[in-house]
Amino acid sequence: MNWTEKYRPSSLREVIGNKRAKDKLLQWAREWQKGRPSKKAIILYGKAGVGKTSSAHALAKDFNWQIIELNASDERNKDIIEKIALTGAVNEAIGANGIYISSKEGARKLIVLDEADNLYEKAGDYGGKRAIVETIKATKQPIILIANDYYQLIKGSGQELRKLCLVVEFKKPKINEIISLLREICRKEGIKADMKVLYTIATRCDGDIRSAINDLQAVAYERRIGKEVIPYIGYRDREKEIFKALHKILKAKDMKTAIREARGIDESPENLILWIDENIPYEYRHLNDLKDAYEVLSKADIFLGRTWKRQYYGLWSYAQELMTGGVAVAKRHEYRNFVSYNFPAWLREMGKSKQFRQAKAQLAQKIGKKMHMSSKKAMEFLHELKPLFTGDTAIRLTAKLDLGQEEIYILVGEKAREIYEKAKELKKNEKQTLLFNFK
Numbered sequence: 020m021n022w023t024e025k026y027r028p029s030s031l032r033e034v035i036g037n038k039r040a041k042d043k044l045l046q047w048a049r050e051w052q053k054g055r056p057s058k059k060a061i062i063l064y065g066k067a068g069v070g071k072t073s074s075a076h077a078l079a080k081d082f083n084w085q086i087i088e089l090n091a092s093d094e095r096n097k098d099i100i101e102k103i104a105l106t107g108a109v110n111e112a113i114g115a116n117g118i119y120i121s122s123k124e125g126a127r128k129l130i131v132l133d134e135a136d137n138l139y140e141k142a143g144d145y146g147g148k149r150a151i152v153e154t155i156k157a158t159k160q161p162i163i164l165i166a167n168d169y170y171q172l173i174k175g176s177g178q179e180l181r182k183l184c185l186v187v188e189f190k191k192p193k194i195n196e197i198i199s200l201l202r203e204i205c206r207k208e209g210i211k212a213d214m215k216v217l218y219t220i221a222t223r224c225d226g227d228i229r230s231a232i233n234d235l236q237a238v239a240y241e242r243r244i245g246k247e248v249i250p251y252i253g254y255r256d257r258e259k260e261i262f263k264a265l266h267k268i269l270k271a272k273d274m275k276t277a278i279r280e281a282r283g284i285d286e287s288p289e290n291l292i293l294w295i296d297e298n299i300p301y302e303y304r305h306l307n308d309l310k311d312a313y314e315v316l317s318k319a320d321i322f323l324g325r326t327w328k329r330q331y332y333g334l335w336s337y338a339q340e341l342m343t344g345g346v347a348v349a350k351r352h353e354y355r356n357f358v359s360y361n362f363p364a365w366l367r368e369m370g371k372s373k374q375f376r377q378a379k380a381q382l383a384q385k386i387g388k389k390m391h392m393s394s395k396k397a398m399e400f401l402h403e404l405k406p407l408f409t410g411d412t413a414i415r416l417t418a419k420l421d422l423g424q425e426e427i428y429i430l431v432g433e434k435a436r437e438i439y440e441k442a443k444e445l446k447k448n449e450k451q452t453l454l455f456n457f458k
C-alpha cells in the first residue's frame with residue numbers, strides 16, 4: 020500500500036507544520052458550528068504536497084462533517100457547480116453525482132472544491148468562477164477552495180473571491196517537522212533508519228511531504244535503512260527537470276516548440292515515451308484529445324521498435340518527433356492550467372524495494388566476479404563505478420558483465436533500458452563475428 024495514503028492525517032492534529040493555518044481553519048469551523056461564520060468560504064492555497072487536501076478532509080472528520088468533494092478542473096463538474104450555485108447550495112447540498120444529499124438537523128456538509136485554480140473554463144467562458152462566487156454567496160454550508168496558485172484563482176472574474184473568502188496559505192513545513200513525521204512512519208513500520216537518510220529525504224523534498232513519504236517508501240526495502248541508500252534518493256532533481264520539459268511539451272501549440280523542448284533535456288526516446296505515456300491523461304482532459312494523442316504515441320512506439328530491429332538510428336528522430344510534437348498537436352483544446360505530473364509507473368517499479376535490492380546484490384556479485392573481489396567489497400564500490408557507466412563504455416561493460424536491465428538501472432537510472440538494448444545488440448554482433456573468426 021502507498022504510504023502517503025496509509026499515513027494520510029485523519030485529524031488536523033496529525034497534520035504537521037502550518038500551525039497558523041490550522042488554527043485559522045479550526046476557528047472558522049467553530050464559527051460555522053455556532054452558525055455565525057465571518058466568511059462562508061476559505062481559500063486554502065500553497066505548493067503541492069504540503070497537506071491542503073488532507074487538512075480539508077481532516078477538518079471535516081474532526082467536526083464530524085460530511086464532505087462533498089468536487090474537483091474543479093474536471094469538466095464534468097462544471098454543471099454540478101452551477102447547479103449548486105443555482106439551487107443555492109442551501110440546506111440540501113449536492114453530492115458528487117449531482118444528487119441531493121439531505122442533511123440531518125444541524126449536521127454540516129463541507130463542500131471542498133479542489134484544484135479551484137484549474138477551473139474548467141472554455142476560452143472566454145467565465146461561468147465557472149462566477150458559479151463559485153454565486154455558490155459562496157448563497158451557501159448555507161462551509162466551503163473550502165483549494166488551489167496551488169492563488170493569483171490564478173482570484174484573477175478575472177475570481178476577483179470577488181478575495182472579499183468573500185478567508186485566505187489561508189499553507190507553507191512548506193520545516194525540515195525537522197518532516198524528519199519527525201518520517202521517523203514516526205518508520206516507527207510504525209518497524210524500521211530503523213539512519214538519521215542522515217531521513218535528513219537527506221527531508222531536505223531534498225523541498226517541502227513536498229508527499230514526495231518525502233514516497234522517497235522513504237522507495238528506499239525502505241529492509242528493516243534497517245542505512246546510509247548506502249542516499250545516492251538513490253537524488254532522482255528528484257532530475258525529475259523536476261523532466262517535469263518542467265514535459266509541461267512545455269504537452270502544453271506546446273506547435274510541433275517545433277515541443278520538439279525543441281524535448282531536445283533540451285538529455286533523455287533517450289525510450290524513457291521519454293514512458294514519461295509522456297504516463298502523463299498525457301493528466302494534461303489532456305478531453306477524451307478525443309486523449310485518443311488522438313495515444314494514437315500518435317503508438318506510432319512513435321512502432322518507430323522505436325523498428326529502430327532496434329533494423330539497427331537504424333535514423334528512425335529515432337521520427338519516434339522522438341512523433342511522441343513530442345505529434346502528441347502536442349494532437350490536442351484540439353488548450354489546457355492552460357497547471358497540473359502535477361507523475362513519475363512513470365514502470366520506472367517507479369524499478370526503483371522499488373525488493374526488486375531493487377535483489378538487483379543490487381546480483382550486480383555486486385557479477386562485478387565482484389570479474390574484478391576478483393567479494394560481492395561485499397563490490398557493493399562498496401558500486402557508487403564509484405557509476406561515472407564509468409556512460410556512453411559506449413556503459414554498453415560495453417553491460418555486455419561484458421552480462422548485466423540485466425534492473426542491474427544497470429542501479430548504476431545509470433533511467434538510461435538502463437536503452438543501454439541494455441544496445442548491449443544486447445552488441446553481444447549478438449560479437450557472437451556473429453566470433454562465428455566467422457577463423458584466425
Ligand SMILES: Nc1ncnc2c1ncn2[C@@H]1O[C@H](COP(=O)(O)OP(=O)(O)OP(=O)(O)O)[C@@H](O)[C@H]1O
Nearest residue numbers: 023026027034035067068069070071072073228229
Ligand atoms: N502537513 C502534512 N502532515 C502530514 N502528512 C502530510 C502533510 N502534507 C502532506 N502529507 C502527506 O502527503 C500526502 C499528500 O498530501 P495532500 O494531498 O494533502 O497535499 P496537497 O497539499 O493537497 O497537494 P496537491 O497540491 O498536490 O493536491 C498525504 O496523503 C499525506 O500522506
Ligand SMILES: [Mg+2]
Nearest residue numbers: 071072073133
Ligand atoms: Mg490536494
